[in-house]
Amino acid sequence: DGGITQSPKYLFRKEGQNVTLSCEQNLNHDAMYWYRQDPGQGLRLIYYSQIVNDFQKGDIAEGYSVSREKKESFPLTVTSAQKNPTAFYLCASSGGVQPQHFGDGTRLSIL
Amino acid sequence: KQEVTQIPAALSVPEGENLVLNCSFTDSAIYNLQWFRQDPGKGLTSLLLIQSSQREQTSGRLNASLDKSSGRSTLYIAASQPGDSATYLCAVLDNYGQNFVFGPGTRLSVLP
Numbered sequence: 222d223g224g225i226t227q228s229p230k231y232l233f234r235k236e237g238q239n240v241t242l243s244c245e246q247n248l249n250h251d252a253m254y255w256y257r258q259d260p261g262q263g264l265r266l267i268y269y270s271q272i273v274n275d276f277q278k279g280d281i282a283e284g285y286s287v288s289r290e291k292k293e294s295f296p297l298t299v300t301s302a303q304k305n306p307t308a309f310y311l312c313a314s315s316g317g318v319q320p321q322h323f324g325d326g327t328r329l330s331i332l
Numbered sequence: 333k334q335e336v337t338q339i340p341a342a343l344s345v346p347e348g349e350n351l352v353l354n355c356s357f358t359d360s361a362i363y364n365l366q367w368f369r370q371d372p373g374k375g376l377t378s379l380l381l382i383q384s385s386q387r388e389q390t391s392g393r394l395n396a397s398l399d400k401s402s403g404r405s406t407l408y409i410a411a412s413q414p415g416d417s418a419t420y421l422c423a424v425l426d427n428y429g430q431n432f433v434f435g436p437g438t439r440l441s442v443l444p
Contacts, residue, residue: 263421263434311375320366321432323375
């Protein structure tokens with residue numbers, strides 16, 4: 222079955238630590254996205270990538286970094302510069318202007 | 333900058349009722365609009381996608397309409413069931429086909 226896999230499901234970050242969230246898709250989609258969701262709020266775009274080796278900042282990119290070395294993979298690193306990282310992180314992909322497909326999310330908390 | 337709002341923020345109805353969820357957007361220059369369902373602690377599941385040239389889309393008990401000129405979309409759920417309980421989000425895709433902007437969602441509870 223085609224889909225998007227995010228891992229881990231739960232992640233804990235210590236003070237000053239960088240952590241990386243994984244996102245893999247086997248839908249052959251060109252575009253991939255990272256969103257942050259806080260309680261009671263909609264999704265906010267962190268980064269997106271339309272093609273391999275290219276990505277653009279979204280509305281809240283500060284304190285985050287991404288890479289897109291392969292079409293299937295779009296990992297997100299939450300750096301120590303992100304002072305309020307506790308949130309639910311969602312990865313999505315789309316084939317052009319087709320519906321977005323989402324992973325099941327990673328919940329990041331601070332130790 | 334595109335902004336998307338959804339009314340109501342939360343809704344509780346008895347089983348069997350028909351209901352309407354509303355989505356408004358400030359910039360009518362959109363490529364398409366999508367309705368999603370999100371269960372607690374889960375990702376989003378696409379329900380319906382309406383292209384900017386379309387007026388509505390239907391899937392089973394769900395019907396979504398789009399009035400681009402007034403910046404509005406509605407999601408109509410017929411004969412609601414407890415299994416419909418979830419948060420429903422709408423999102424618009426800008427005319428460049430690159431950026432989705434999401435509303436905050438409507439949390440729906442259908443009581444048995």
